[in-house]
Amino acid sequence: ATGSAAAEPIDESDQAYITPVTIGTPPQTLELDVDTGSSDLWVFSSHTPPSQIHGQQIYSPNKSSTAKLLEGHTWSITYGDGSASRGNVYIDNFTVGGLTAEKQAVQCAQQVSASFTRETHVDGLIGLGFSTLNTVSPKSQLTFFDNVKSGLDSPVFTADLKHGAAGTYDFGFVDKAKYSGEITYVPVNPDPGYWAFNSSGYAIGSGKFSASAITGIADTGTSLLYLPTAIVTAYYRQVEGATNSRTYGGYVFPCSSSLPSFTFGVADARITIPSAYINYAPITPGSSTCFGGLQSSSGVGINIFGDVALKAAFVVFNGGSPPTIGWAQK
């Protein structure tokens, strides 16, 4: 089996991407954020306090003839940016891009933090990290990918995210039409539960490539690229008027500044992020001060190749044994 689903940016800065899914019988459609940086599939639901719902679509298990409460199970998750949610768990049919997991654990939110309430376009998350990270207790649950993997033509899913346009998540196959040249695969360390890999180094603009291993995670659920401070300060030294703002929590610069591109290595391959992707967004709508798409990982605790990096490439998340991750230009 294979599947293919759209990944639509929620705003003009590609802060997140949403993917349509259907849950239950008759099918209820929601739009979820595919997140390789976590492993809980959770949704706004009929159990979510109305005061915490601000335009999101909800899943009502009591309207699904195939929904079954997973007795005595709860979940609670806090993300690196401090956002959080928690609730109870139902088992139901879950379909993405024509692929159905018959008995998917669908975690229903009974509480979401303000940042989720504010994100009106996001009805929940599909965690596609490793199932070891799933927070359901007392028995942790499998991700959608782990549930359908054995039935896929190939045990992979791919991300083709785009800047200001709809991209795709494919399941079970690698679409040659979506990339140029070759895909370079490197090992993944599944122990942290993330898609952790080593980048072989970086270059700023047309500068020389600096070979240095950068351990990071490929995280579709994070908007920006977070790298070591030394790399980030070297980058913004080349940006007229850039400053590291305590007020805004990172590097900002005049929106009119010209920015260098940023290249990262994957073994002997190179992925170049166009400068436009690093001119992420005005600090507030209409401001002439812009926030950088490349920021320091020192406050995050881990290097994150988020959407700013991912949308410059075609990425293969290979769930085989051993797991690997593949990067190609496009």
Ligand SMILES: O=C(Cc1ccccc1)Nn1cnc2ccccc21
């Ligand atoms: O939490 C993080 C990483 C992060 C970002 C910024 C600062 C510190 C850490 N990403 N993420 C991955 N999945 C998420 C889901 C919701 C919110 C953030 C999510």
